[in-house]
Amino acid sequence: MRKILKTPFFVLVLLLLLPLSSCNQNLLGAGYAVKNLFATPFKAISNGISNFQYNSIAEKDDNKKSYNTNECWVKRKAPLDNLSDIEKITDAVRGNVCSCVPWGSCTTAECPCSRMCPDNFDIFKRPERKSLGELSFKENSLPFRNGGGGSSVTTTQGFCWGHASVTSKFNRLAFFKENETPKHSLKSKDEKEYGKALDYYKEIVDKIIDNEPVNIPGYKNLNDFASEPGIQEYIADQVAHSWADRAMTFNGIDVALKSNPRSKKENQKFFKDIVKKVDQNQQPQIVFTGKDSKFMTHAVLVSHYEKQSDGSTKLCIRDNNYSRTRGPKVKCRENMTINADGSVRYSAWGDLGGLNVAHNENPDSLTQFKNLKERCNKEKGCSK
DSSP, X not given: OHHHHHHHHHHHHHHHHXXXXXXXXXXXXXXXXXXXXXXXXXXXXXXXXXXXXXXXHHHHHHHSOOOOTTSOEEEOSSOOOOOOSGGGHHHHHXXXXXXXXXXXXXXXXXXXXXXXXXXXXXXXXXXTOSOGGGGGSGGGSOSSOTTOSOOSSOOSSOOHHHHHHHHHHHHHHEEEETTSOOSSOTTOXXXXXXXXXXXXXXXXXXXXXXXXXXXEETOSSHHHHHXXXXXXXXXXXXXXXXXXXXXXXXXXXXXXXXXXXXXXXXXXXXXXXXXXHHHTTOOOEEEEEETTEEEEEEEEEEEEEEEXXXXXXXXXXXXXXXXXXXXXXXXXXXXXEEXXXXXXXXXXXXXXXXXXXXXXXXXXXXXXXXXXXXXXXXXXXXXX
C-alpha cells in the first residue's frame, strides 16, 4: 500500500517543484517526470551495471603507464624520397614521422593498437589538444549560455544540466572536419538544398545526443558549428530535453532536497574523485545546491584543477551561466574550494549544500568509451 501511495505523491511533488528549481521548470519537465517515474526501476538496474563497468575501466587507467601524448613520435616504415630542395626538409621530416598517441597518425605497422586505441579513458584524448582544460575555451563551447540559443521550449532560468551534458557530449564525440565537403551545405541559397542540409546536420546532432561519435564536415569547432542558424536552435532544443531527462528523476530531486553542507570527510572524498576523473580525461558534470537553499540547484562541468601551495585542491568550474573566453591560457575564474570547516565554497555562489557527480555521468561516459573504442578500432585496423 505504501508503494502505491508514494507514486502519485512523487508525481505531485515534482509538479509542485517545477517553478522552484533554478534549472528551468515547465511542462516539459512534468512530462519527463512522469516518464522517468515508470522507468526508474529499469534505470536503477542499468545504472548499477554501468557504474560497475565504468569502475572497471577506471581501474585500468589507474594501472596504466603514463606517457607524454605530445612528444611520442616514431619513424615511418616508408620514409619520403627525393629530398632535393632544402625548403622541403621540414615537410619531409614531418612526413617521415607519425604520432603514436590516441587517435594519432600512425598505422598499426608503426604503433601498437594499445596506444592508438587505448582500452581506457585515454580514448577521450585528441592529438591536437595539449590539455583537458582547453575544452573550456570559447571555440570548444556552445555559443550560447544557459537558457539561451533560441529553443522552442520556453525557459525561466535555464537548462543548466542539459547544457553541461550536451557540451560534454560534443567535446568527446564530435570530430570536426573543416576541410571536408559535406553532402549538403547550409550556405546554399536553394531552399530545397538548404532543407536537406538542415536535416543532414540535425541527424548528426541526434547521433551526438545518443552518445555516438561522428564526423562534422565543413566546420572547425563546436562554437563554429553551433552558431549556424537553424542548428543553434535545434541544439538548444536538445539541451532543454536533456535537462528534463536528467533533472526530473529521483536522483535529480534528491540533490535538490539536500541543502545542508556535507562533512569534511565526504567533501574531501568528492574532490579526490573529481580529480581522478579529470586525470582520466573527463570534465565531469556535477550538480549542487546552495547552502540552506533547497531546490536552488545548478549543474556545471569541472574544467580542470589546480593544486594550491598548502596542498589543497581548487576545482576550476566551467559554468554555463557565463560566457567562455578564448585561449591560449586556461583560466580558473569560477572555482570550488574546501573551507576550513570542511564545507565547500563556490566562488560564484558562496557556500554549498548538496554536491554530487551527476547521475548520468558514469553511464554516459561508459557508452561513449565503448563507441569511441569501436570507431577507433575500425579506423586504425585494430578490430582483429
